[in-house]
Structures are given as structure tokens and as C-alpha cells.
Amino acid sequence: xxxxxxxxxxxxxxxxxxxxxxxxxxxxxxxxxxxxxxxxxxxxxxxxxxxxxxxxxxxxxxxxxxxxxxxxxxxxxxxxxxxxxxxxxxxxxxxxxxxxxxxxxxxxxxxxxxxxxxxxxxxxxxxxxxxxxxxxxxxxxxxxxxxxxxxxxxxxxxxxxxxxxxxxxxxxxxxxxxxxxxxxxxxxxxxxxxxxxxxxxxxxxxxxxxxxxxxxxxxxxxxxxxxxxxxxxxxxxxxxxxxxxxxxxxxxxxxxxxxxxxxxxxxxxxxxxxxxxxxxxxxxxxxxxxxxxxxxxxxxxxxxxxxxxxxxxxxxxxxxxxxxxxxxxxxxxxxxxxxxxxxxxxxxxxxxxxxxxxxxxxxxxxxxxxxxxxxxxxxxxxxxxxxxxxxxxxxxxxxxxxxxxxxxxxxxxxxxxxxxxxxxxxxxxxxxxxxxxxxxxxxxxxxxxxxxxxxxxxxxxxxxxxxxxxxxxxxxxxxxxxxxxxxxxxxxxxxxxxxxxxxxxxxxxxxxxxxxxxxxxxxxxxxxxxxxxxxxxxxxxxxxxxxxxxxxxxxxxxxxxxxxxxxxxxxxxxxxxxxxxxxxxxxxxxxxxxxxxxxxxxxxxxxxxx
Amino acid sequence: xxxxxxxxxxxxxxxxxxxxxxxxxxxxxxxxxxxxxxxxxxxxxxxxxxxxxxxxxxxxxxxxxxxxxxxxxxxxxxxxxxxxxxxxxxxxxxxxxxxxxxxxxxxxxxxxxxxxxxxxxxxxxxxxxxxxxxxxxxxxxxxxxxxxxxxxxxxxxxxxxxxxxxxxxxxxxxxxxxxxxxxxxxxxxxxxxxxxxxxxxxxxxxxxxxxxxxxxxxxxxxxxxxxxxxxxxxxxxxxxxxxxxxxxxxxxxxxxxxxxxxxxxxxxxxxxxxxxxxxxxxxxxxxxxxxxxxxxxxxxxxxxxxxxxxxxxxxxxxxxxxxxxxxxxxxxxxxxxxxxxxxxxxxxxxxxxxxxxxxxxxxxxxxxxxxxxxxxxxxx
Numbered sequence: 001x002x003x004x005x006x007x008x009x010x011x012x013x014x015x016x017x018x019x020x021x022x023x024x025x026x027x028x029x030x031x032x033x034x035x036x037x038x039x040x041x042x043x044x045x046x047x048x049x050x051x052x053x054x055x056x057x058x059x060x061x062x063x064x065x066x067x068x069x070x071x072x073x074x075x076x077x078x079x080x081x082x083x084x085x086x087x088x089x090x091x092x093x094x095x096x097x098x099x100x101x102x103x104x105x106x107x108x109x110x111x112x113x114x115x116x117x118x119x120x121x122x123x124x125x126x127x128x129x130x131x132x133x134x135x136x137x138x139x140x141x142x143x144x145x146x147x148x149x150x151x152x153x154x155x156x157x158x159x160x161x162x163x164x165x166x167x168x169x170x171x172x173x174x175x176x177x178x179x180x181x182x183x184x185x186x187x188x189x190x191x192x193x194x195x196x197x198x199x200x201x202x203x204x205x206x207x208x209x210x211x212x213x214x215x216x217x218x219x220x221x222x223x224x225x226x227x228x229x230x231x232x233x234x235x236x237x238x239x240x241x242x243x244x245x246x247x248x249x250x251x252x253x254x255x256x257x258x259x260x261x262x263x264x265x266x267x268x269x270x271x272x273x274x275x276x277x278x279x280x281x282x283x284x285x286x287x288x289x290x291x292x293x294x295x296x297x298x299x300x301x302x303x304x305x306x307x308x309x310x311x312x313x314x315x316x317x318x319x320x321x322x323x324x325x326x327x328x329x330x331x332x333x334x335x336x337x338x339x340x341x342x343x344x345x346x347x348x349x350x351x352x353x354x355x356x357x358x359x360x361x362x363x364x365x366x367x368x369x370x371x372x373x374x375x376x377x378x379x380x381x382x383x384x385x386x387x388x389x390x391x392x393x394x395x396x397x398x399x400x401x402x403x404x405x406x407x408x409x410x411x412x413x414x415x416x417x418x419x420x421x422x423x424x425x426x427x428x429x430x431x432x433x434x435x436x437x438x439x440x441x442x443x444x445x446x447x448x449x450x451x452x453x454x455x456x457x458x459x460x461x462x463x464x465x466x467x468x469x470x471x472x473x474x475x476x477x478x479x480x481x482x483x484x485x486x487x488x489x490x491x492x493x494x495x496x497x498x499x500x501x502x503x504x505x506x507x508x509x510x511x512x513x514x515x516x517x518x519x520x521x522x523x524x525x526x527x528x529x530x531x532x533x534x535x536x537x538x539x540x541x542x543x544x545x546x547x548x549x550x551x552x553x554x555x556x557x558x559x560x561x562x563x564x565x566x567x568x569x570x571x572x573x574x575x576x577x578x579x580x581x582x583x584x585x586x587x588x589x590x591x592x593x594x595x596x597x598x599x600x601x602x603x604x605x606x607x608x609x610x
Numbered sequence: 611x612x613x614x615x616x617x618x619x620x621x622x623x624x625x626x627x628x629x630x631x632x633x634x635x636x637x638x639x640x641x642x643x644x645x646x647x648x649x650x651x652x653x654x655x656x657x658x659x660x661x662x663x664x665x666x667x668x669x670x671x672x673x674x675x676x677x678x679x680x681x682x683x684x685x686x687x688x689x690x691x692x693x694x695x696x697x698x699x700x701x702x703x704x705x706x707x708x709x710x711x712x713x714x715x716x717x718x719x720x721x722x723x724x725x726x727x728x729x730x731x732x733x734x735x736x737x738x739x740x741x742x743x744x745x746x747x748x749x750x751x752x753x754x755x756x757x758x759x760x761x762x763x764x765x766x767x768x769x770x771x772x773x774x775x776x777x778x779x780x781x782x783x784x785x786x787x788x789x790x791x792x793x794x795x796x797x798x799x800x801x802x803x804x805x806x807x808x809x810x811x812x813x814x815x816x817x818x819x820x821x822x823x824x825x826x827x828x829x830x831x832x833x834x835x836x837x838x839x840x841x842x843x844x845x846x847x848x849x850x851x852x853x854x855x856x857x858x859x860x861x862x863x864x865x866x867x868x869x870x871x872x873x874x875x876x877x878x879x880x881x882x883x884x885x886x887x888x889x890x891x892x893x894x895x896x897x898x899x900x901x902x903x904x905x906x907x908x909x910x911x912x913x914x915x916x917x918x919x920x921x922x923x924x925x926x927x928x929x930x931x932x933x934x935x936x937x938x939x940x941x942x943x944x945x946x947x948x949x950x951x952x953x954x955x956x957x958x959x960x961x962x963x964x965x966x967x968x969x970x971x972x973x974x975x976x977x978x979x980x981x982x983x984x985x986x987x988x989x990x
Contacts, residue, residue: 031754035800035925039916042796042933046909049940050902056947057902060857061895067840068858071851076871230654231875 077241078229083183084220085479087249089197089210091258092291092474098197098211101186104158104179106149110138113176123149123177126161149177152184185211191302193261195320196295196419196472199303208318210472213420214252217476217484221247248479255291255474260284260565263594264294267587268569272298275574275583281321282569282587283451284595287459287557289489290468292417292452293565293595297321321572323417326425326448330535331385331517331580332555333444335461335509338378340405341393342500349378349504353389360388362439367391379508383516385532387443394442402438403430408495409457410467411449417470418487425449444535455568457495458555461505462529462563465496510560517581521556521589525603526596529563530556530588532580537573549573552583558592559604567591629911629918630685630981636908637681637959637974641674643901644960646867647889651881654873666881666962673964677971684975685982692976693748693923698741705741708734709777721782721954735778735786736965740973742774742790743797743930750801751922757802764807767798784822785953789937796933797926800916836951850948852877853884856891857947864894881962883954886946901960902943909936915977918984928980931973 089098106127113119116138124131127150137147153161158179165174185200198209206215223246228236264282271280281297301317309317319325341347358372369388373380381389394402406412412427426448428437440446449457452470460467469490476485509529512518517532533553536545553570557563567588574583648670652663662668691697712725712734725732746767756763771794775787795808824830831846839847839854856872859865870891873880880888889897912932919925935958942957944950956966 031751031802031922032919032925034757034802035919035922035929036917038796038800039913039925039929039932042916042929042936043910043913046906046913046936046940049944050906053940053943053947053949054899054902056949057857057890057895057898060854060947061860061890061898062862065858068851068855071843072855072859072871075855075876228871229874230871236871236874 075231076228078227080225080227082223082225082244082246083204084222084246085183085248086185086200086204086220087218087251087479089218089252089254091254091256091261092293093257094253095258096188097193097254097256097258099186099188101152101184103152103155103182103184105151105182106153106158106161107178107180108138108147108149109145109176109178110147111145111176113138115173118173119177122164122174123161126164127153127157152182185303187304189258191300191304192258192265193256193294193296194303195297195301195318196256197303198318199306208420209320210252210254210419213418214473214476217250218252220249223247250479250484251477252473253475253477255286255289255293255471256295257293257599259598260591260595261294261296263591263598264567265296265300267591268296268298269300270590271569271571271574271583271587275571275576277571277575278573279321280569280571281325281451282567282591283322283455284565284567284591285455285459285470287462287468287563287566290456290459290470291474291489292470292472295320295322295472320419320421322451323419323422324450326423326450326453327551327570328445328447328535328538329449329454330444330533330551330553331387332454332458332531332533332553333447333449334382334385334390334442335505335531336405336409336457337390337394337397337402337442338382338508339461339496339501339505340397340401341378342505343405343496344397344401346396347378347393349508351378352376353378353381353392355381355386355388355392358388360391360439362391363435365436367439367443379504379511382508382531383511385512385517390442391439394438397438399430399433399438402441403427403433405495406441406447408467408493409460410453410492411447411457415450415452415456415470417452418472422452423450425453444533451568451570454555455566458531458557458568459566460495461501461509462557462566464498465494465501467492467495506560509556513556513585517579518554518556518585520581521554521585521592523558523589523593523596525605526558526592526601527560527605528556528558528589528592529560530554530585532585533570534578534580550578552578552580554580554584554588556585556588556592558596559601561604564599564601565592565595567595628981629914630978633908633911633974633978633981634681636904636911637971638678640901640904640908640959641678643904644885645671645674647885647892647960648881648962650868650870650892651873651885651888653868654870654875654880669964670962670967673967677959677967680968680971681975681978684972685978687975687979688983689924689927689976689979692744693927698745698748701741702745705734705738705774706777708732709738709774709781713780717782723781723783723954731964733963733965735781735783736963736969738774738778739786739790739793739934740931740969742771743793743927743934743973744976746770746794746797747923747927747930750797750926754801754922757798758804760804760807760810764798764803767794767801767803768811770794771798779822782826783954785941785955788953789934789941789955792937793930793934797930800926800929801922832952836948839948849878849884850952853887853946854948856884856887860890860892860894860897862894862896864890864892864897867892883942883956883961884946885961886943886957889960890946905936905939909939911981912936912977915981915984919980920983924980924983928977931977934973935970 086100088096091097120131120134120138123129124134196209198211199207200211201207206212223244225243226241230236264284268280268282279298283292284294285292297320299317306314352375354375355369355373357374358369360367367387369386373384373386376386376389406427412425414422414424437446456468456470469492471487473487475483478484506529509531510527513521513528513530518530521528521530535551537549537551539546551570551572552574555568557566569584569588571583577583649667652667713722715722715725718724723733723735725734750767753763771791775790778787823833835847835850839850841847843851852872856877870888872891873888877884877887889901909932916925916928916932919928938955938958941950941955945952956963958970
């Protein structure tokens with residue numbers, strides 16, 4: 001190597017004489033011999049070492065090493081999920097019921113904290129938190145790596161905290177405080193329709209209610225970004241890593257009317273306060289479209305507070321009895337039997353039946369009325385809710401036709417409402433009917449229905465015979481406001497001829513409210529058609545009926561001439577009273593009175609002036 | 611020596627630049643390269659305490675320039691000026707005093723290597739590396755006749771080396787004393803000491819080293835980790851493994867200048883002792899080849915200076931300087947690539963460190979002056 005570099009033998013030749021204590025040249029060169037030898041040895045050593053180092057580097061750099069690569073990937077790369085914003089839910093008038101709040105939450109990593117007392121003081125001040133509780137939360141937690149300080153902090157507060165964090169000298173004093181973006185469901189109308197809306201789980205998927213049924217539409221498409229991070233987990237901004245932008249979910253426009261919902265919930269709460277029942281439920285629909293304007297039940301459910309419920313409580317409150325529970329409807333089924341007789345031309349609204357003074361012998365069984373009646377017209381049978389009279393009409397209709405009508409009304413089948421957990425109810429096949437089935441069914445026994453089935457079937461009486469499919473969502477709209485899908489009004493079938501239900505039957509139902517069992521639901525200014533129901537609950541095991549447990553219900557629509565609203569309300573096991581006309585009818589009346597006003601339905605009858 | 615003869619010498623060797631010019635160029639390239647790499651490390655985690663994240667980079671660039679200027683200045687001063695009795699005793703005295711004073715300063719990471727005066731800090735052991743070489747160059751050449759003998763040839767020189775090494779050892783620094791002893795050994799051998807004389811010292815040296823290594827836990831850990839760093843990847847093996855990660859990430863061509871990730875807090879001492887790992891990560895094997903090649907050229911030139919030194923003191927001085935810089939480079943890269951156990955040795959010309967930069971520049975200046983005065987054909 002030395003000889004490879006040309007020497008500059010002339011350079012400074014005379015200069016070496018400067019050495020003051022130099023010996024003669026021969027002596028000098030002799031004494032330099034070991035220096036030259038060891039200089040060459042040194043060079044050889046250097047060359048050898050460098051070759052070794054290069055070999056080592058070549059091995060380290062140009063040879064695959066899975067262990068090092070795995071470690072590098074693990075510590076450098078982080079896949080950051082970018083959650084897609086979940087869509088909003090609006091009521092039919094565009095009022096926001098559920099939305100996604102985006103904000104920051106604050107947590108502390110106690111292991112990183114340098115000065116706990118300083119942090120507690122500052123956090124308490126910035127976030128308006130109680131210093132004592134904060135101290136409790138954080139002290140002695142140096143083993144933990146994650147302590148929530150506050151979720152979803154307001155923008156003003158987060159800005160105040162951020163300013164302090166960035167302004168504080170050295171920024172070391174705020175070490176351990178972290179801000180993390182978070183998305184949460186927000187409920188601008190509080191717990192209104194909470195049970196109907198449902199909720200989402202911690203993974204952001206809908207678990208109950210509308211949130212669950214329409215999860216795919218509401219759900220945003222999550223994106224991601226692979227970022228490189230430094231040792232403290234902070235992002236290092238270097239280009240060239242893969243990413244996918246998140247896409248927000250669609251929004252739903254419900255058929256629900258928040259005002260009507262509010263009215264219904266208030267009246268339900270009143271009924272519960274009055275009769276302390278096991279539960280109560282109600283729904284309001286538009287009989288012409290099958291739109292659900294309100295749907296509520298007690299005990300109510302508040303999605304924002306679901307963390308406070310026990311597991312059993314959560315399960316109970318989440319269950320929506322309007323679609324998920326079924327029961328024997330009792331007298332509310334009678335209008336359908338009578339409508340069947342009318343449609344088939346077997347009876348006339350004025351036909352007269354003898355009600356046997358409240359007793360009807362059927363083989364070995366005896367059917368009773370609450371009051372002994374003699375001769376009653378069909379309209380009067382309905383008004384007074386005579387079991388004996390209706391059973392006679394039922395017998396005239398016959399099992400084949402009765403089953404056909406009930407099946408056409410949708411009993412025993414799911415309505416197809418866009419809500420999870422719908423029950424079918426029970427309508428036994430004809431082959432399983434006994435001799436007693438026809439009279440039993442006539443008075444609403446041996447059949448179980450869900451409230452939504454009943455509301456739809458009653459809607460067929462209100463709208464001129466057409467069974468509608470219930471609808472909760474009208475429209476799906478994307479984040480940009482463009483309509484993704486319109487959900488049409490879906491008539492299922494014409495069950496009764498229009499003139500049959502419009503004429504005599506509706507007036508007979510008005511008679512129920514005007515002078516029959518449902519007078520408590522009377523509303524000044526409107527003609528209301530309704531039917532009470534008081535059903536004894538089946539005993540556990542299905543053998544016989546309870547004498548103390550009842551379901552009091554009332555179903556009504558108004559205005560009778562041109563129905564705009566149908567309300568069905570049930571009180572499950574009321575205490576103190578149990579007649580549908582007493583327990584349920586007044587609340588239905590009040591709902592109709594308030595709701596018709598908010599829906600701007602003009603009064604159809606003259607209001608009595610004093 | 612006048613400029614005209616220098617010019618004449620150059621015109622006579624048109625085929626190739628002179629040794630001096632080559633050294634100057636190589637040193638300049640290495641210093642400039644160092645500045646670029648140090649700048650790149652600034653995008654990573656900066657050293658604690660600085661308000662200006664680029665503060666240490668600016669300082670480094672200034673020191674690099676100062677180092678180069680110092681080199682040029684020293685190359686103009688006849689090296690014999692530094693070998694006079696007055697200079698060498700004064701420098702020796704100052705060095706010993708500073709090595710004593712430094713022990714009074716509070717330790718940083720357990721070592722007392724720095725003298726702090728306001729914003730400035732100074733590492734006396736860096737000064738010692740140079741002054742010991744200067745002192746011994748004269749000391750050894752004065753006693754050239756006795757070098758073949760053990761008692762009055764070998765022992766006094768060994769005592770000087772060991773004495774200074776022991777002082778530096780008190781700073782809780784193992785790398786520098788070992789380096790110093792190696793350099794002293796090379797100089798002694800070059801002055802004519804017999805190799806087997808060193809073997810006589812072994813029975814005394816071995817227990818000392820053993821006691822020192824086992825006395826501090828971290829040294830023992832370092833040794834264990836050197837054998838297998840994966841024993842404790844989060845603890846004692848962390849630095850070495852992170853260094854290996856950086857080197858491995860480099861591959862053939864590197865991640866690209868500035869795009870390394872290990873400097874973002876993963877690799878400790880990423881702008882000082884482990885800066886070579888950043889070079890390896892960002893510039894790959896070819897970048898390493900370039901740096902090692904530059905050092906190779908520099909050392910080859912240095913050895914040529916030794917071979918052409920006009921007299922024994924010059925040859926010893928040159929040998930000491932070359933051995934010192936060469937060994938530092940090899941030890942540093944050896945540590946970074948986990949071929950050697952971890953110790954605090956900087957990469958000359960490249961690592962951040964003011965004292966090291968300045969004395970390296972001064973040393974190379976001396977070397978250049980010897981080159982300028984040298985003439986003899988070594989093959990003769």
C-alpha cells in the first residue's frame with residue numbers, strides 16, 4: 001500500500017536537519033528501523049481490521065436477519081386506525097336524534113409523570129375537575145400506564161390545556177398527559193326514543209335498536225395509515241407509507257316524529273306513575289303509510305347512561321316490547337272478526353244478535369260477558385265489547401274464513417319492520433284448531449300478537465282495508481347529503497273491501513269512544529274510532545288464565561273520517577284497575593289530543609262552546 | 611521550508627497529489643461528511659436541555675471548521691517546536707493538572723470526563739491523548755540506546771503510559787486508557803522496545819484489568835452483552851441491538867440521508883459514539899465503505915509519513931498520532947457493529963465532541979508538518 005502512493009522524496013529534504021539533537025544520518029536510519037517495521041505492522045493491522053469491519057458490515061447489512069427486521073418493524077411502524085365517522089339519525093322533520101361527537105379525551109400515563117402535584121393542580125384548573133378526586137385517581141398509580149382523566153373534553157377546555165402544555169417551559173412538567181381523539185355517540189334530545197335508537201358497543205358496531213338493524217348503513221368505512229414513530233410513540237413525518245382515507249357512514253331519516261314521540265313518552269310515564277304496572281308500551285303510526293311516528297315503552301332506556309345499568313337491567317330495558325313481545329290481544333281483536341263477517345256479507349252492521357244474557361254455552365265450556373246483554377246490534381256488540389255477541393259472529397264466519405282473514409292481517413308472521421328482534425306472535429294453523437277455537441279467537445284468545453302487528457292490522461281498518469308494512473326509516477342519505485336510498489311505502493294486501501271498513505265499522509268504533517267502553521279517550525273536536533282490550537294473562541305453562549294479571553290496552557285512530565294517527569297503548573299488569581277503557585284509553589285520548597294539534601290536524605267536529 | 615520548494619515538489623510529482631494534499635483532502639471530506647451526518651441526526655431526538663434543536667449542529671460545524679484551521683495552522687509550525695523541553699513539560703503539567711481537576715466535577719452518566727465552564731465543556735482525556743504522544747516522542751527518542759533494556763528502557767516509558775492511563779481510569783472511563791496504552795505500546799515498539807518485554811507485564815496487568823472490569827456492574831454487563839446482546843434486549847443489550855437494527859436497516863444503499871428512524875430516540879448516543887450506525891442506516895453498506903475507505907487512505911498516508919519522517923522523534927510522533935486515530939476509528943466501528951464490547955470512544959472527524967475535534971485537528975496538523983519535512987525513501 002505504501003509503495004502504491006508515489007513518494008515526494010524531494011519535499012522538505014533539507015528540513016529534517018532542524019532536529020537539534022540529531023545524530024549522523026546512518027545512525028538515524030538505524031534507529032528508525034524498528035519504527036519503520038512497526039509502522040508497516042501497524043498498517044497491516046489497520047488493513048486487516050478494516051477488512052474485518054467491512055466483512056462484518058457486509059454480513060450485517062446485506063444479509064437477511066429476521067430478528068432484526070422484526071424488531072425494526074415492530075418499533076418503527078404503527079398502523080393507526082382512522083375511524084370512519086358513524087352517520088347521524090334524524091327524525092321525520094330533520095331533527096337530529098343521534099350524532100357522532102368528535103373530540104379529545106385526556107388520559108395520564110402515571111409512569112411518565114414527573115411532578116404529580118403540579119399536574120393535578122393544572123389539570124384540575126384547565127379541565128375544571130375536583131383536585132381531591134383527581135389526586136385520588138392518580139396517586140399511587142405509578143404502576144398503571146393509563147388513567148382516564150376526562151372523556152370528550154369541550155373544545156374550550158382542551159384549547160386551554162393545550163396552550164398551557166405547549167407554553168410551559170421545557171414542556172417536561174406536563175409529561176405523562178396525553179390527548180387522544182375520540183368519537184362518541186351524542187344524543188341531542190337526551191333519552192328521547194332511547195330504546196328505539198339503541199346503542200353501539202365499544203367497537204363502534206350497533207348492538208341494539210336502529211343502531212343495530214341499520215349498522216351497515218350507519219357504519220363508516222374505517223381507514224388506516226401506517227406511520228413511522230419515534231421512541232416516544234410520536235409520529236415521524238416521512239412520506240411513502242401506505243394509507244387509506246376513512247369514509248363516513250350514511251345518515252338515516254326516520255319516520256319518527258320527535259314531538260309525537262315526546263308526547264307518547266310523557267303519557268306512558270304518567271300511566272306508569274298512576275298504575276305502577278310491570279311495564280307499558282305504546283306506538284303511534286300513520287295508518288296510510290305504515291310509518292311509525294312514535295314507539296316507546298316503560299321502563300325506558302337512556303343510551304347515554306347505559307354504563308350505569310346492571311346487566312339484567314340493561315337487557316330488560318333494551319328489549320322493545322312493541323316488536324319483541326306478544327300476548328293475547330283480547331277484545332281489540334273483535335273488530336277484525338266483525339269486519340270479516342261484514343266483508344263476507346254474512347252480517348250487517350245493523351244485524352241483531354241475542355247475547356244470551358251474558359252466557360253462551362259451547363259444549364262443555366261457558367262464555368261470559370261482563371254484563372248480561374239481551375238483543376244487540378253488531379255495532380252495539382262492538383261498543384259494549386260483548387264476548388257472547390262476537391263469538392256468535394265468529395261462529396257465523398267459520399274457522400276457514402276466520403283463519404284466512406287473521407292470516408291476511410299479518411298475525412302469526414313478522415311484519416318485516418326494520419328493527420331487530422321482531423317476534424312472529426302465534427296464530428295456530430287451522431289443523432290445530434279445536435271446536436272452541438273459533439269463539440276463543442273471536443274474543444282475542446288462542447292468538448298472540450305483537451303491538452306492531454296489531455297496529456298494522458288496525459291500520460287496515462283505518463285506511464280502508466289495506467294492510468301496510470311498518471316503516472321506521474324513510475331515507476338513507478350519505479355524508480354529502482345525497483340520497484342513497486328511499487325506502488318506499490309498502491302496502492301488503494287489501495284485506496277488507498274499503499266500503500266495509502269505512503262505513504259501518506268505523507262508526508261502530510266511534511261508538512266505542514262516544515258511548516261504549518272507550519269513552520275515557522274522548523277528545524274534544526275530533527271523532528275517534530277505538531277499541532278497548534282487557535286480556536287476562538296466560539298463566540305460566542299455558543294452562544288457564546290469571547285472574548289478577550291483566551293487559552289493559554286501547555287502540556284508536558283519529559280523525560275517524562280521514563285518519564291521520566293511530567295509537568295503540570298497552571299497560572302490562574296494572575295495579576288498582578285493569579280495564580283497557582279505564583287504564584289505557586285516557587292516555588291514548590291525551591296522546592291523540594296533543595299529537596293531532598302538533599300535526600296541525602283541523603278539528604272535524606264542532607267544539608262545544610259554552 | 612518555503613512555498614517555492616513546495617511548489618517545485620508538486621510540479622515534480624504531477625502524477626499524483628502529495629501525501630500532504632491527500633491528507634488535507636481526506637480530512638476535509640471526513641469533516642464535511644461528519645457535518646452532514648450530524649445535521650441529519652438533528653431531525654431525531656436532540657440532546658436534552660438545548661432550546662435550539664440545531665444548536666449542537668451549529669456548534670459541531672464551528673468545531674469542524676476550527677479543527678480544520680487548527681490542522682492547517684499546526685502543519686505550518688515545525689513539530690520540533692513542540693518537542694522542546696519547555697513545551698513538553700508545560701503541556702505535561704497542564705495535562706496532569708486538568709486530569710486532576712476533572713475529577714472534582716460532578717459525574718455525567720457515572721463518568722467524570724468533562725470540565726464544565728459555563729456553556730463550554732472540555733474533555734482533558736482528549737488533550738492527554740495528544741500530549742502523551744508528544745511527550746513520549748521526545749522521551750523515547752532521547753533514550754533510544756536504552757530501549758532494548760527492560761529496567762531503564764521499557765519500564766520508565768511504561769510507567770508514564772500507565773500513570774496517565776490510571777488517572778483517566780479514575781474518571782470511570784475504560785476505553786480511553788486502553789486506547790492510550792495501545793498507542794504508547796506502538797510508540798515504544800517503534801522506538802525499539804522488545805515485544806517480549808510487554809509479556810513480562812502481563813502477570814501484573816491481567817488482575818488489574820479483571821478487578822476493574824468486575825468492579826463496576828455496567829462493565830460486566832457490557833461484556834456479557836457483547837457475548838450475546840439478546841440476553842437483555844430492553845436493558846443492557848439495548849444500545850447494541852438498536853445499533854444493529856440501524857445498521858441492518860441500511861442494507862446496500864441505506865434508507866436515504868435524513869430518513870433513518872433509529873436516531874428518533876431508539877439509538878442512544880446517536881450523534882456521538884454511535885454516529886456510525888446512523889451512517890450505516892442512512893447510507894447503507896456503500897456509505898460505510900466510503901467512510902472506511904477514507905480512513906484507510908488517511909491511515910495509509912499516515913504510515914507513509916512515519917516511514918519518511920526525517921528523524922526518530924518525528925517518526926514516533928507520527929506513529930503515535932496515526933495509531934491513535936486509526937485505533938479510535940477501528941474501536942468505534944468495532945463497538946457499533948458489536949465486534950467489541952461497548953466503550954465510550956468517538957469516531958474521529960465525524961462524532962460530535964469539541965475537544966476530540968480540536969485535538970484531532972491539531973494532531974493531524976503535526977502529522978502534516980512531519981510529512982512536509984520528511985524525505986527519506988522507506989524502501990532504501
